[in-house]
Amino acid sequence: MRMLxxxxxxxxxxxxxxxxxxxxxSVDLADNGENALYQxxxxxxxxxxxxxxxxxxxGFxxxxxxxxxxxxxxxxILTARDRWQEKVEGLDAGADDYLTQPFHNEELLARVKALIRRASGQANPTIRFGPISLDTVAEEITVNEQRLDLTAYEYKVMEYLMLNPQKVVSKTELTEHIYDQDFDLDSNVIEVFVGRLRKKIDPEGTLRPIETLRGRGYRLNRDL
Known part of the structure; x- marks a missing residue:
């Protein structure tokens, strides 16, 4: 997931x-509001x-x-101000949630994950697609209740696809959302990750979990 x-x-x-x-x-940074808006x-x-x-x-x-x-x-929103009026102003401006400083990193992480799930129409921290389950809290994927041994980037690819289950996701889009900006967008590393995921999720070749749409990208198999 790519974050500013x-x-x-x-x-x-x-x-x-x-x-x-x-x-x-994957994190991009801005130290003033003008740069933040531009990005x-x-x-x-x-x-x-x-x-x-x-x-x-x-920030408002x-x-x-x-x-x-x-x-x-x-x-x-991150704020060191604890006046309720400013929290309301931030939400009324269009923010989705706020966190008052000081905060625990674990709370920040939980709110971040919840907002990303909500934006994808997922309220439950465990996302299911056919026999595949993705636990966004434990950051684990299981198939028919059997946990898969995935690398960090294999997990990221599958997480992005499962958070966008109806979407055709291009190789460039996947790269931009799991790597920093300076990563080589022409690399075939995404093809390698998808190939490994297919073998790990579907060793018998019966599920065909990830479709390739030639010239367009990848999509979860809607028949799962």
Whole structure:
């Protein structure tokens, strides 16, 4: 999952970046509101974390302008302010949730995952597609209750497909959402991951869980 963090406190920005990358997120950073809005306008994110007190353009204006541009990225507000009026203002501007500093990293992670699931129409932390189950909390995938031994990037690919079950996902889109921006988008590494996933999920070749649509990308098999 690809995420934007907009925060002007360099120490907190580094802490969030490190923590979320450790949990499998591809993270872009912005240290002022103008840069944050530009990145939201130019790139597609699975979630944005926005501090209210950003320089140049505050977080409220970033969110309002993003929503005016019809940017639907889920937005989590970070705020050191505990006045309820400011929380209401943030939600009214178009944010989806807020978290007051100081906070525990585990709560941040839980809110992030919940917002991403909700944006994909999934309320349950366990997503099921035929015999395949993806536990977004434990970050595990099972097939017919049997846990698969996946690498981190294999899991990321399958998670993205399962969060977008009706969508044809291009190789470029997958790459952008599981790797940092500077990754080589022409690499065939996604094809390798998909091939490995097919073998691990469907060793007998009976489920055919991931379809390839030539020239377009991949999609979960709707007949599962």
């Amino acid at each position: 963090i907009a925060e002007d406190d360099s120490r907190l920005l580094t802490q969030l970046d490190t923590f979320l990358q450790q949990h499998g997120f 939201l306008q130019e790139y597609t994110y699975d979630l944005a974390i926005v501090d209210i007190g950003l320089p140049v353009m505050d 204006d970033v969110i309002r302008k993003a929503r005016q541009d019809n940017i639907k990225t889920p937005i989590l």
